[in-house]
Amino acid sequence: xxxxxxxxxxxxxxxxxxxxxxxxxxxxxxxxxxxxxxxxxxxxxxxxxxxxxxxxxxxxxxxxxxxxxxxxxxxxxxxxxxxxxxxxxxxxxxxxxxxxxxxxxxxxxxxxxxxxxxxxxxxxxxxxxxxxxxxxxxxxxxxxxxxxxxxxxxxxxxxxxxxxxxxxxxxxxxxxxxxxxxxxxxxxxxxxxxxxxxxxxxxxxxxxxxxxxxxxxxxxxxxxxxxxxxxxxxxxxxxxxxxxxxxxxxxxxxxxxxxxxxxxxxxxxxxxxxxxxxxxx
Amino acid sequence: xxxxxxxxxxxxxxxxxxxxxxxxxxxxxxxxxxxxxxxxxxxxxxxxxxxxxxxxxxxxxxxxxxxxxxxxxxxxxxxxxxxxxxxxxxxxxxxxxxxxxxxxxxxxxxxxxxxxxxxxxxxxxxxxxxxxxxxxxxxxxxxxxxxxxxxxxxxxxxxxxxxxxxxxxxxxxxxxxxxxxxxxxxxxxxxxxxxxxxxxxxxxxxxxxxxxxxxxxxxxxxxxxxxxxxxxxxxxxxxxxxxxxxxxxxxxxxxxxxxxxxxxxxxxxxxxxxxxxxxxxxxxxxxxxxxxxxxxxxxxxxxxxxxxxxxxxxxxxxxxxxxxxxxxxxxxxxxxxxxxxxxxxxxxxxxxxxxxxxxxxxxxxxxxxxxxxxxxxxxxxxxxxxxxxxxxxxxxxxxxxxxxxxxxxxxxxxxxxxxxxxxxxxxxxxxxxxxxxxxxxxxxxx
Numbered sequence: 113x114x115x116x117x118x119x120x121x122x123x124x125x126x127x128x129x130x131x132x133x134x135x136x137x138x139x140x141x142x143x144x145x146x147x148x149x150x151x152x153x154x155x156x157x158x159x160x161x162x163x164x165x166x167x168x169x170x171x172x173x174x175x176x177x178x179x180x181x182x183x184x185x186x187x188x189x190x191x192x193x194x195x196x197x198x199x200x201x202x203x204x205x206x207x208x209x210x211x212x213x214x215x216x217x218x219x220x221x222x223x224x225x226x227x228x229x230x231x232x233x234x235x236x237x238x239x240x241x242x243x244x245x246x247x248x249x250x251x252x253x254x255x256x257x258x259x260x261x262x263x264x265x266x267x268x269x270x271x272x273x274x275x276x277x278x279x280x281x282x283x284x285x286x287x288x289x290x291x292x293x294x295x296x297x298x299x300x301x302x303x304x305x306x307x308x309x310x311x312x313x314x315x316x317x318x319x320x321x322x323x324x325x326x327x328x329x330x331x332x333x334x335x336x337x338x339x340x341x342x343x344x345x346x347x348x349x350x351x352x353x354x355x356x357x358x359x360x361x362x363x364x365x366x367x368x369x370x371x372x373x374x375x376x377x378x379x380x381x382x383x384x385x386x387x388x389x390x391x392x393x
Numbered sequence: 394x395x396x397x398x399x400x401x402x403x404x405x406x407x408x409x410x411x412x413x414x415x416x417x418x419x420x421x422x423x424x425x426x427x428x429x430x431x432x433x434x435x436x437x438x439x440x441x442x443x444x445x446x447x448x449x450x451x452x453x454x455x456x457x458x459x460x461x462x463x464x465x466x467x468x469x470x471x472x473x474x475x476x477x478x479x480x481x482x483x484x485x486x487x488x489x490x491x492x493x494x495x496x497x498x499x500x501x502x503x504x505x506x507x508x509x510x511x512x513x514x515x516x517x518x519x520x521x522x523x524x525x526x527x528x529x530x531x532x533x534x535x536x537x538x539x540x541x542x543x544x545x546x547x548x549x550x551x552x553x554x555x556x557x558x559x560x561x562x563x564x565x566x567x568x569x570x571x572x573x574x575x576x577x578x579x580x581x582x583x584x585x586x587x588x589x590x591x592x593x594x595x596x597x598x599x600x601x602x603x604x605x606x607x608x609x610x611x612x613x614x615x616x617x618x619x620x621x622x623x624x625x626x627x628x629x630x631x632x633x634x635x636x637x638x639x640x641x642x643x644x645x646x647x648x649x650x651x652x653x654x655x656x657x658x659x660x661x662x663x664x665x666x667x668x669x670x671x672x673x674x675x676x677x678x679x680x681x682x683x684x685x686x687x688x689x690x691x692x693x694x695x696x697x698x699x700x701x702x703x704x705x706x707x708x709x710x711x712x713x714x715x716x717x718x719x720x721x722x723x724x725x726x727x728x729x730x731x732x733x734x735x736x737x738x739x740x741x742x743x744x745x746x747x748x749x750x751x752x753x754x755x756x757x758x759x760x761x762x763x764x765x766x767x768x769x770x771x772x773x774x775x776x777x778x779x780x781x782x783x784x785x786x787x788x789x790x791x792x793x794x795x796x797x798x799x800x801x802x803x804x805x806x807x808x809x810x811x812x813x814x815x816x817x818x819x820x821x822x823x824x825x826x827x828x829x830x831x832x833x834x835x836x837x838x839x
Contacts, residue, residue, distance in 0.1 A: 146513050146793065147621050147834030233649065234657045254810050341652060342599055342806030346799070359484055360799035361829065 139368035146362075157369035166347040167370055171377070173258065174349050178326040181262040186318060189270050193277035194303060208278070212271035219268060223335035226264045231339065252340035261332045269325070273318045280314035281307060316389035320382050327378045330355070350374045431724045433523040436731075439724035443468020446722065446729050449476040449486065450501035452550065452712065454745040458733045461741060465732075469725060479503065483510075483795055486717065490515050496719035498726035502547060503712040504538035505602065508618065508792035511546040516715040518544040522727040530735060534708045534784040535750040547713035548734040549750035551742075553673025554780035555606060555696050555709045558680070561769075562690040563592060563665045571694055575638045578669075578697045582647040585668055593649035594642070596658060596667050599809045601801035602709060603653075604635075604819075607671065609707035609788050611635045611699045615823075618789045623837045625791070625826050627819040634699050636815045643808060643815065650809070663687045671696055673709035674748045674777035681767040688766070693773040695780060706783040711750065748777065755781060793833060797826045 115122075140157050144150045161167055192211055196204045214222065229236040230251040237248050251260040284307060292302050308315075330351040337344040337352075346356035350370065358367035431439075448455065448471060459471040474497065476482045483506055489496040502510060510516045524545040528536060535549035559571055564581075567588045572578040582594035597603070608615060613631025617624040642648050649667055651657045661667035663686040670676065680691060696706055714730040716723055732738045739751045749755050755778050764770045791797050804825050808818035823839060830837035 145832070145834040146509070231657065233651055234660055338652060338655065340598075341802040342810040345803040345806065347803060356799065360480065361796050362484075362487060363832075 133372075136368045136372055139365050140372055142365045144362070144365055157366050158373065160366065161369050161373050164370075166353060167350060167373075170347050170350045170353050171374075174327055174329055177258055177262060177329065178323060181265060182319065182322040182326060184262075185266045185270055186273055186315075186322065188266070189273035189318070190277055190315075192270070192274045193281060194307065196274075196278055197281040197307075198299070208274075211274055214268050214270070215272040217268070219331040220335055222268050223264060223332045226260070226267075227336050227339050230260055230336075252336065252343055254343040257333075257336070257340060257343040261329070261336065264332050265325075265329075269322070273322070276314050276318050277311060280311035284310040312389070316386060319389065320385055323382055323385060324378055327351075327374065327381075431522045431727065436522055436724045436728050439722065440466050440469065440728050443470075444722050444725050445470045445472060446499060446725050447472045447474060447497040448499040448501075448714075448729065449474050449482055449497040450499070450714070451475050451478045451482065452501055452747070454742040454747045455501075455733060457745055458738050458742055459729075461738065462729055462732050466728075469729075471729065479506075480795060480799070486510075487515070490717060490719050493719065496717045498716065498720040498722055499714050499730050500717055501550065501712050502715045503710065504535065504549075504708070505605075505790045505794045505798070507539060507547055507713060507715065508790055509795055510715065510717075511541060511544070512621065512792040515717055515719075516546050517718050517720070517723055517727075518546060519548065519716060519727055519730070520545045522724070523731070524548060524727070527735060530752060531750050532752055532755060532781050532784075533786065534781065534788075535711060535713070537786070537788075538708075538711075538790075539713050547715035548730045549711070549713050550734050551675065551711050551747045552750040552781060553675050553708050553710035553748065554777055554784055555610065555671060555707050556674055556676075556773075556776050556780050557669060557671055557694045557696050558676060558691055559669040559694060560662075560665050560667075560687065560690050561692045563668045567592075571692075572697045573695075574701055575697045575699055579638060579641050579647070582642060583645065586647055591666050592668055593661075593666060594647055595669050595671070596649040596651040596653060596661060597639075597642075597809070598650055598652045599802050599806040600653060601798035601805075603671070604801070604805070605790075606673075606707045606709040607639075608632050608635045609785055610696060610705050612705065612785065614788060616789050616791050618792055621792075621835050623791060623830055623835050624839070625823045625830070625837060626839055627816075627823045632819065633816075636819065640815050659683050665690070671709075673711065674780065675710060677765060677767060677773060678746045689769050692768050692771055693765075693776045695776060704779075704783045705785055706780040707788070708784055711748075791826065791830070792835065793826075793830060796829055797822070800825055800829075 141152060141154060142150050143153045143157065192207070195201050196208055201207060217225075227235075232238050232241070232248075232250045232252070237251060241247055249256060251257070288306050288310075289302055292306050297305065328351055329349040333344045333348050333352055334355070344352075346360070347353040351374075354367045354370050354374070357363045357370065361367075443466065446469060448459065450473065455473060459473050463469060463471055476485045476497070482501070486496065486500055486502075500516075502516070507516075520543060525543070527545075527548070528540075531549050532552060534554070535552045539545060539547045539549055557571075563585065564571060567585055569581050569584050570577070572581045578594065585592045585594060605615070608627075608631055611631040611634040613627075613629050613633075613635060615625060615627045615629065615632055617626075649661060651661055651667065658667065662670070662680070662684045665687070677693075681688065684691075695704070698705060714734055716726040716730060720726045733742070735751065739749060740754055740757075743749045743754045743760060749760070754760055761774050761778060762772060763774055765773045801822060804822040805815070805818035807813040807821070808815040827837045827839055
């Protein structure tokens with residue numbers, strides 16, 4: 113009887129959520145070669161992935177990206193959300209919309225726009241160099257390309273995170289602020305002692321989304337690759353690496369393995385952050 | 394002729410891609426569905442009976458050939474599908490073959506990629522069908538690229554003997570002579586860049602196809618293939634000649650850091666800031682359509698030489714028509730490939746702007762005498778035909794060149810953006826290629 117009600121959900125859940133993961137797991141146990149065809153290799157692919165420097169270098173790069181870009185992005189988002197929420201900002205609707213606007217621009221288009229600006233020959237950087245007779249460092253050189261991508265991602269997602277924080281701030285009862293003010297708290301004290309604790313869960317959620325987003329970095333480097341093929345290599349990020357394994361190398365099985373390993377790592381880190389973030393005190 | 398709408402095609406490709414995943418897991422399935430073992434007689438019978446031929450190609454001149462073919466054989470219906478250019482099409486083809494359904498009857502495959510399909514036994518040996526008799530009809534470079542021992546895995550559709558395209562206006566303005574050796578080329582690069590820092594002799598951000606072609610011209614033969622035994626060695630003398638010259642250009646920043654086929658590239662070709670290109674003879678059509686503003690500025694000359702007074706040349710690009718083993722009607726497929734690449738079919742494609750791989754067309758008066766308004770009326774085909782005759786022999790690509798090319802920028806690319814030397818970059822590329830080859834079941838030595 114109970115299964116009759118749960119059945120449709122379980123079927124859809126199994127088909128849509130579990131089956132693809134199970135299938136990737138199944139794929140990862142085989143190896144298909146140009147000479148010799150497909151053979152069962154057990155966990156060999158996992159052994160290879162765990163010692164694959166191309167994969168781990170990519171992971172280190174997105175890890176570094178995460179440590180630098182996410183705090184900057186969330187910091188700016190939080191500042192703007194607090195500023196808009198403070199009620200002291202003139203034209204706050206305008207600010208809210210214009211900061212959020214980049215999020216409405218598809219990532220592909222955003223990367224193209226920034227790609228044009230970064231161009232040292234015909235782009236904005238090139239124009240500035242020419243007009244002012246200076247030579248700015250090339251944003252698409254290997255040493256700066258990660259920062260340039262971080263800049264694009266920040267531009268895209270500050271508005272989105274700002275909106276999460278702002279809506280969390282909106283539901284904080286105003287009476288708390290008044291009570292704090294009566295107790296002699298200044299604006300800064302209200303922020304640190306009332307507002308931030310009140311939106312703690314929103315902060316955690318935004319952080320987790322950002323961590324997952326960083327690990328899945330793909331669109332921006334993939335688009336910019338055409339402009340800087342030597343700086344943005346096929347193994348710059350784990351996702352880019354999986355893509356090139358699968359589509360240029362015809363290594364579907366190994367690609368599935370790398371995808372699973374990456375998924376597990378992401379899940380572990382996101383879960384650890386959640387545990388840490390939800391802990392009281 | 395019917396052309397599929399892109400949306401249906403995309404849908405079909407998505408399904409194919411999904412199916413291919415299933416197929417790779419279930420074990421290799423490359424048994425074709427055709428009758429197999431066609432003879433010239435079977436081909437004639439198939440043409441009589443008629444049917445449908447699906448052709449995957451992006452070469453524009455095939456449109457007219459398909460129409461002509463249908464006119465000549467009214468029972469045959471040719472469906473020309475653009476399944477993507479280069480890599481994209483190969484991926485789709487590989488997926489369709491792995492899926493066991495949806496593969497085309499005829500597929501356009503570039504020479505550098507053909508090895509991957511012949512070694513994987515994805516394409517049919519066309520010699521029993523009658524292809525073997527064309528050994529002398531095609532120029533040696535392309536024919537060498539489609540044959541292995543007695544087997545003929547595709548028919549050459551066009552070729553890309555290399556030539557030196559240069560912006561005469563820029564050279565005249567700065568009083569620089571057109572270089573005939575690569576040393577003079579480096580010298581010209583210095584002079585032009587010094588006279589106007591905006592001018593670069595050429596663009597290069599690391600291009601596997603161009604690099605291997607110039608090594609080919611220099612006499613290097615980094616790849617040797619014998620069945621599944623492969624050798625990769627970027628340490629030979631020809632390669633060293635190339636890297637020594639190119640290292641100078643990179644060290645002194647004399648090449649523009651602009652990728653070919655980008656917007657910036659077209660702009661640079663038009664405004665004279667990219668002064669020359671060493672590229673295949675199929676380039677003129679791209680120049681006149683993509684760089685129309687510079688019409689009249691450009692000329693064509695033989696490639697600069699590695700040894701004074703030499704005549705060496707190489708191929709850059711060019712493609713063939715192959716029949717996948719999974720084709721439904723192989724006899725008919727062969728008939729179309731033969732029609733499009735030989736005799737009147739080839740001649741009609743040359744008239745449309747294709748660069749021939751057939752000797753008869755290469756030597757015809759009409760072809761040689763044709764003036765190119767874009768090149769100020771120059772009879773550019775004479776330069777190209779001369780180059781085609783001087784293509785270095787015994788070049789071979791890797792049987793997994795498509796993958797190798799896709800990782801060129803990951804490895805050798807370092808030499809273009811960091812102090813890494815080009816020699817070391819190529820060594821890294823070599824190591825990565827060797828590793829992939831061994832992983833894929835080849836026996837690869839360095």
